[in-house]
Amino acid sequence: MSFLDHVAVLVLTLDEAPNIGRALEALRDFPEIVVLDSGSRDDTLRIVAAFPNARIAQRSFDTHANQWNYGLFRCGIERPFVLALDADHIVPPALVEEIAHLSPSSATCGFRARFRYCVFGEGLSGALYPPSIVLFRRERCHYIQSGHTQRLVIDGAVVELVGVIDHDDRKPLARWFGSQQKYAALEARHLLGTPRDRLRLSDRIRRLGWLSPWLIGLYTLVVKRCALDGWRGWFYVLQRVLAETLIALEIIDRRRRVEATVIGQERRGVGAASAKKGR
Structure with a gap:
């Protein structure tokens, strides 16, 4: 069995039409994607509806931490692992393959990934975008607010992924x-x-x-x-x-x-x- 069967992908959106199609196309091999939308008025939801492995949940946004926690625990996710992504995160095929072949021990709670920052689709030599834990056991993690964004609180060991995620935002x-x-x-x-x-x-x-x-x-x-x-x-x-x-x-x-x-x-x-x- 592929490890992908143990993973639900969670993506937050708000007017992400320039990005969401590319992000979901890269995730076609995952059996379950939950897109938690906070009131998009562009074509975001129409684009999501075209992907059979994706379903839409909706909640008004208040804080990043609350939004992510709602996605983890209130959107019907039952798979043990969650891959948490922004709508402008593109997962390359090599990283999908790496995740598919994971076999984590019971002590392993999360996996940290590095990011390649892209400008108009071209990767930069370096950027300030920090590595973060993107794949984790849902029942042993939760988010807290930290400054303008969220921080994951995790109860267990974290392993580094080899593959890199592209941060490729095409919004105006x-x-x-x-x-x-x-x-x-x-x-x-x-x-x-x-x-x-x-x-x-x-x-x-x-x-x-x-x-x-x-x-x-x-x-x-x-x-x-x-x-x-x-x-x-x-x-x-x-x-x-x-x-x-x-x-x-x-x-x-x-x-x-x-x-x-x-x-x-x-x-x-x-x-x-x-x-x-x-x-």
Whole structure:
């Protein structure tokens, strides 16, 4: 028996017509795909309906963690393993084959995959997109919210997959701008609301505000070698610098607002004290 028979694929969507067809086409060998949609108004659902191994569930979006947990435990999935993917994640045939031949021990709870970031279908030499646990035992995992996105809490050993998933988003740039503005607000709140000693070094740098965009630009160009990828590499670098700039602006704005509130309260307190003395 192929290990694919033990796996249900879970995909979240919202107006993913430019991506979902390519993603599902790559998943034809999986027997069960659940597409949890949060109110698409484009052709997403029509495209999904054309795939016989896919079914649609719907829920209004509130947070990433809640949406993923709803998909895991409230959408009728009974297979023991779940492959959790975004709609712009394309699983190459080599990785499908690797998953088909897995034989995990009872101690193995999840499998972590690396990602190849693509711009207009062409892979970059490197990117900031981190590896993540994408395949896991459903009953021994759940999601929690972390900043603007979710984090998987897993009870068991994690094994590295050899294959790489393509992150290949073809949605319009205007959609990306809108998403980044929302993410920046959530990420700034997370960075400022988390004690400094509980943040990773990279997040401590980001919490400074002004420094992160410059370092991210240099890091993606040189260390991740995006300078070697021509205009696609520069396109990606500009995206990352802009995303970090939005977060930096949110952090600076929130700090200044807090300072202005404190100063205002102090001035009102001084004014009230002076008025009492005058009486």
